[in-house]
Amino acid sequence: MQQMDGTADTPELEQLYKDFEANNMTPLWTQLGDLMPLQPSPAAIPFVWRWKVLHDIARRxxxxxxVGRGGERRAIALANPGLPGTAYATPTLWAAIQWLEGHETAPEHRHSQNAFRFVVEGEGVWTVVNGDPVRMSRGDFLLTPGWNFHGHHNETDQPMAWIDGLDIPLSHYMDVGFFEFGSERVTDYATPDISRSERLWAYPGLRPLSSLDPLVSSPIPAYxxxxxDRALAEQLLLEDEGHPATVEQGHAAVRFSNPTTGGDVMPTIRAEFHRLRAGAATQTRHEVGSSVWQVFEGSGTAVLGDVEHKLEKGDLFVVPSWVPWSLHANGEQFDLFRFSDAPVMERLHFNRTYIPGENK
Amino acid sequence: MQQMDGTADTPELEQLYKDFEANNMTPLWTQLGDLMPLQPSPAAIPFVWRWKVLHDIARRxxxxxxVGRGGERRAIALANPGLPGTAYATPTLWAAIQWLEGHETAPEHRHSQNAFRFVVEGEGVWTVVNGDPVRMSRGDFLLTPGWNFHGHHNETDQPMAWIDGLDIPLSHYMDVGFFEFGSERVTDYATPDISRSERLWAYPGLRPLSSLDPLVSSPIPAYxxxxxDRALAEQLLLEDEGHPATVEQGHAAVRFSNPTTGGDVMPTIRAEFHRLRAGAATQTRHEVGSSVWQVFEGSGTAVLGDVEHKLEKGDLFVVPSWVPWSLHANGEQFDLFRFSDAPVMERLHFNRTYIPGENK
Amino acid sequence: MQQMDGTADTPELEQLYKDFEANNMTPLWTQLGDLMPLQPSPAAIPFVWRWKVLHDIARRxxxxxxVGRGGERRAIALANPGLPGTAYATPTLWAAIQWLEGHETAPEHRHSQNAFRFVVEGEGVWTVVNGDPVRMSRGDFLLTPGWNFHGHHNETDQPMAWIDGLDIPLSHYMDVGFFEFGSERVTDYATPDISRSERLWAYPGLRPLSSLDPLVSSPIPAYxxxxxDRALAEQLLLEDEGHPATVEQGHAAVRFSNPTTGGDVMPTIRAEFHRLRAGAATQTRHEVGSSVWQVFEGSGTAVLGDVEHKLEKGDLFVVPSWVPWSLHANGEQFDLFRFSDAPVMERLHFNRTYIPGENK
Amino acid sequence: MQQMDGTADTPELEQLYKDFEANNMTPLWTQLGDLMPLQPSPAAIPFVWRWKVLHDIARRxxxxxxVGRGGERRAIALANPGLPGTAYATPTLWAAIQWLEGHETAPEHRHSQNAFRFVVEGEGVWTVVNGDPVRMSRGDFLLTPGWNFHGHHNETDQPMAWIDGLDIPLSHYMDVGFFEFGSERVTDYATPDISRSERLWAYPGLRPLSSLDPLVSSPIPAYxxxxxDRALAEQLLLEDEGHPATVEQGHAAVRFSNPTTGGDVMPTIRAEFHRLRAGAATQTRHEVGSSVWQVFEGSGTAVLGDVEHKLEKGDLFVVPSWVPWSLHANGEQFDLFRFSDAPVMERLHFNRTYIPGENK
Structure with missing residues (x-):
């Protein structure tokens, strides 16, 4: 008789394993440790992409x-070396640098996948969301939630690059995606400073009476x-004045939220902005779920697992599930944008956080 | 035998009714029509209070x-003539004009009752909410939700008046109120333009990571x-440009909301601001639940039941449950603040609206 | 100048108070203590109605x-002596004994008010809810949520009495009620053991795929x-076996719940069944909100405020808001049915409980 | 210049693609059609496993x-031929036949993955969940939600087989799983007919007052x-009597639900039971998300995509995302158990259903 650990072998056992295979059956006992590890054991690895490299290659x-119909976008994905053969930053998250030359247009389409843009530098592009032109400028966080038509056009002579974030890996894995082509040009080439949806929605605590139901995704197209910047600055000032406002000493942070629910901006993606005061550091955290960070301003270090990475403006890095991470500002203020799959983890009740030194 | 309508009479019946009374029993059949009318039949009546009168009397x-400890506030309530012996605007809502002389202080206290202030004119007073000084200026809507300590002080030489709204009638009726005295002076006489809670919370769609749970009441102390004004103006402009934004033609409106839930600012009180374009009018509506309105700017008319009332700046009026109402701007833009018990109706599932001419 | 406590008096003050009254204004400072007491100070008093007395008078x-169209029901309400002139058990709750002679029919109607029946003894009546006949038997708790047509008919030669509970006082106070007459007879005189809605809904943890949305009120017409009885008995047995199951030592209790939400059976009324083991007692509790209890079986005592009341089968008592209460079984098991306005308190966030000896 | 469709080629382009690869970057435009298809295009295929084959191989x-510590379970998974190299029924769902010889014990452990058992035939095994022994019998649906310790033991001389369902594939893909070994034997070898949790929880609409908060997963360990059977039979009888009760003509169905929320039994897995009257058929449905079915009793056919499959008792089949399916009972009543990842789809708002002939 075979042991569950695999020792011993007989002709009957050999035949059994052959019959498993012939009948599309797979025993659990030979796979258990891989399928159900003692703690998350991601194939994805912590990794850093340098903005200078990304930007240079994207420029080329x-x-x-x-750019045009068919390929749709000049977007180049961050491919995690631990997930060979994919174009995924993590098993759930897609992150790419998108590049648009002066006066180019990326055609309109829509898809089930939730998407956002974050602008680390530059300006001059408008994203047209369901016919509503939304200006893209440095520091802005812009939404195109699932099934909203969207295209981009560059109004200037200069190219512009930004970051796209989507739930493509998860959507692809779970076979949930629909895709529909729209106009080959954007439907409105106007270039207003502020979009119609912002004019309707982007006020503190005010909701239009014409739209009172909770919405699955945020109606604010641009944060x-x-x-x-002001919210983060005020948190640090309030801390200076002795009032609770920051997440931890010297660490200000805001979450982008859906004003109709108070929850995350989209069902699968959380987005936040973090600011560390010069000299400040975060605690080390293990979190179920993965995230992608981009340095927005300043420099500092991230410790991912056991490895310290020096980071400059624009650099991107991923933190796979349960890999411990901490951030450290050095001589200057350190600003970072983060997005993650935390809403997926929370909605499915897989979320867990462990901070060494605190109670589990 | 007696009929259920009360006709006929016998000694046995007389004795029965005496025994009901002697044993603290009351038959339903003699009261049914009053207790369970075919539709809401409020004792409260539609009524208008003139700002000039209120202001003059409050000044005296x-x-x-x-003002001081014991009486606590120089607030004078709008007493609905249909509810004699009470100080209630409606069975659920309290509305009062509060008056503070130059350099006066109204002492700190807290209570279960939810409260707000609305400022139709004036400035110079700060409300201190849990130690956080909040400036009060024309057009501002200010919250002191249940069980938050609050006091007021007037920084100037001039008196200031504003409107208080509370759920005192409902709280009193249901026996739910607790009250606690605080400092006889306000705990912070600072006069910042913007309170600490606004610095933390009053941004479009941003939440501090230090406070991510849903809150029962809005953390924004001042809207x-x-x-x-900008949100209302934009709705009308969007309407002009051909985009859906208003509630109905020429009628812009916003609801003050809790950014942590998207719902009402407090569990028992809804607050909104309405703007009618010159010449515009609302549909006639019957609504379960009561509301109080104050004209903020402009003039116009309200039709309450069958009666038309001309309204000037500052005038207040109440709409009892199910009384049909409509608003009409005349030659100028007409701005009104409204508060109501709609969250109570919705949470208890008693809400119903009927618009004659539409399907019920 | 007058003090806020009302002392001192001048002609100017007298005129001011006259002008308040003439202009439908009421100062807060003279009413504050009554309107906003330090803790709930209900007018309703704790009170006991004896089943023998109720039953005898109802029989007469x-x-x-x-019984018939117009008066609609031969229901006699418990009128709290602290609320003179009303037919209310508490400010929010109505409780009545309803009596139906053999072969009588109480006609069909519907109303916004939420209603239930509880049967302390007897059988032979069916309540027809939206055309679905529901048998009423000893110990059953039966629902007719707001706006469901319902009538009753007695299939036997014997009279039957039961308890009606409704939110009439709250609905009347808030002006929310609609009422509609239906058939003068019940629409179905069938007398099945089990109603159609029970056949569809009354299973542990099973929902019909034909109705998957959350429902405002429970679709189970009869608990x-x-x-x-089995659930309560098992809780005490589990306690005997050393497993957590009871609320407190010797005190088993179940809440009737809406299987589509897990919440209360109706938006305004909570219903529970409590069983105390012989010799057991509850802690003393102060609770915001009011409740009505009926002894179902056994005997014991209730301490309401400072007064101890001996209770027999069928006796009813009310506990107004914040009045401390405890129950004590003596030589035998003590079974009680309870209903309360707790869902109102919780939905409006006025709920609070204090157990002396525990932390507030 | 290269076209987005990939035609044309230059040394510069070649170098660009080399640099993509060298820098862990992947262009979207070469992968778009695969990553974001026009509609879900699953790799998993519709497939049928025959119970006779599964049972025979499991017996061997x-x-x-x-069975014992290390391998933990004698479970043999259904491996979808479209997902070679995996042991997955679908990208999200695991389905296995588990076999326990007479008097064997499968040791206790716990894991983040949510699990259930369904018993198509046999009896004699108890699953011990957090120390509470739960009898397993034909037709029962049994839960072991994430992070509950559980083991199995066979009390009889005869082997027993059943179906395990888990969210292993999704958990593994997303790197969310924790695993902990427990006792090598089950902690309680008692063999009660009914578990303690059923005694506390398995009643229609009754909740113990000792546990009133909503629970993430159902506390009912065995449905x-x-x-x-009774619920399904009654739906068909009600249909016979002319009342709405079934999903569609001749098709009764129940969903297993969490009595504390009314929602699904676990955050990632939905479970239902379907009964088709002899001669009845379901509509054809396309659904986002995947499911696994097992025939419980009777025989019939399933049309999956374009292929018709004849099905006998115990046969299992999978329906990948968006593959159209319908069921057809022939000469006899057809009973099927189903589980799916629908709660994942709904919580992440990817759910969509299309019924040809109805509006999308």
């Missing part, structure tokens, strides 16, 4: 690869840097 | 009645006129 | 007062004594 | 492979066949 793609 | 109270 | 009403 | 494994 801008010269060599046209402007002006407010994010 | 300012000279004659001191500033600047944003309310 | 059965002989003297016909049968068989299950209630 | 019972003789050849011991007994007696109730499932």
């Amino acid at each position: 793609a801008g010269h060599l690869v046209p 402007r840097w002006e407010y994010t | 109270a300012g000279h004659l009645v001191p 500033r006129w600047e944003y309310t | 009403a059965g002989h003297l007062v016909p 049968r004594w068989e299950y209630t | 494994a019972g003789h050849l492979v011991p 007994r066949w007696e109730y499932t």
